Amino acid sequence: MARLVILGAGVSGHTAATFAKKWLGSSHEVVVVTPNSKWNWIPSNIWVGVGQMSKKDVTFELKPVYDKLGIDYRQAKAVSIHPEGSENQASPFVTVEHTSDARKGESEEITYDYLINATGPKLNFGATEGLGPDGGYSYSVCTADHATEAAAVLKEKFDRIKRGEKQKILVGTGHGMCTCQGAAFEYIFNIDTELRRAGIRDMADLQWISNESFLGDFGVGGVHIKRGGYVASSKLFAESLYTEKGINWTTGAHVTKVEEGVAHYEKLDGSTGSIDFDFSMLIPPFAGVGLKAFGKDGQDITDTLFAPNGFLKVDGDYSGKPFEEWDASDWPKNYQNPTYKNIFAVGIAFAPPHPISKPMKSPNGTPIFPTPPRTGMPSGIIGKAVANSIVDMINGAPEPTHETSMAEMGAACIASVGKGMFSGEAVALTVYPVVPDYKKYPGTGRDQNYTMGEIGLAGHWIKHTLHHMFLWKAQLKPGWSLIPE
């Protein structure tokens, strides 16, 4: 009997765990280690952040779901990986620290035959002074609790507006090396919609700030879309939307410090400035969760297993080549660690070979550019492919049997506002491939037949359908495995 241990139960880890168990059956063990007792459909946190949904609408208890499928669930956080075992333990193992009330602080060693690191990111609020809801001056929608807190504060600001006080609202990224611009984008347009619904839009100044070198970069180097007989950059469409909604924007900005009511920034041109706010939601940069790795003799081998940013090295090209030499083939395909062949990483936890957007620095040497997104659809697809490979390897395959590269896969992104069936609206975007391949698709880097974007009710309906569909799938309700990632 083989044991597969999965660290983390986000979109990618949960997908990998559920499919692996479905395919392996009762003859092999699947163990999931995650510090959270609840699963969170993170894309819908945006609606929680404006008070349109509650935490219970976007989360559910993991244990009953895993019990249903026979997955061994441990509520704990991973601390270290020991891929060679130790002097007292011949098998490779991970050390974990329990987080449940019943076993809080208890340490445990879990041996494995195969390991998937799906720990997701550490929300690195500490990278910018004053950033974040815990001791800082900005809010976040990265977790359901953060979003709930943001909604409560936002409601108080709305009440102030209704009493006749103008309010300044700042939304975007809180550091020069952030990803997830799409989440902040969706959030600012949801705030705009809620202000309009309340009839108080003219009493609020909405301001966008991000590390993108141009509006509409979204961490994927922008997208070219066919509309009205032209193929045009997402910059044009994004600027059009911000103008239409009366939202000001500042791009190419690294937020250097957040104080009470003011965010300071440095721009790509080297200039500095500050923006006053009454409410701000700024996405933090992501880092690895800080897992350590040790050899058999107890020697620290973290650098062997992990990249300097804390994400796990897989089969990507980490040679650090310049932008001009980037190639689609740099991106990992099977997500297997090159040193320890029974360790894989999926979702945000795998180290990308380089950004997708062109790296840029200010004249002061400050790097200001989006780091690559690895969330949502790609992370689900990667999780499933890796689960498939490991199941085959457990059944005798010598190498990973399934490959999926972000340079060969597409993604669908929908930013939706409002909850009403006919009053909402959404930007629906499909991108193929996620990582532009300028050799295969000269010019725009993407297949224009499958890269599209438009605004309307249709995308809004799709977003709501996806919300219910993915929660259904994640809860392993009938037919769950037929729903695509």
Add this chain to the structure above:
Amino acid sequence: MQHDVEKNVKPYEQTFNTMVPSPFVKFMRKCVIWQFIRFVIINVKMIIVVSKSH
């Protein structure tokens, strides 16, 4: 005649160099019949993208 959204364009400010939707475009975004057609088309495209990605 100036449409509402055009009022957001400020001469020689950042909003001056972009495009804004016409009333027809805004109507079509909310037109249930047209959006139902787009719903089908977008879904088909997304299914193709998903199937090409697995």
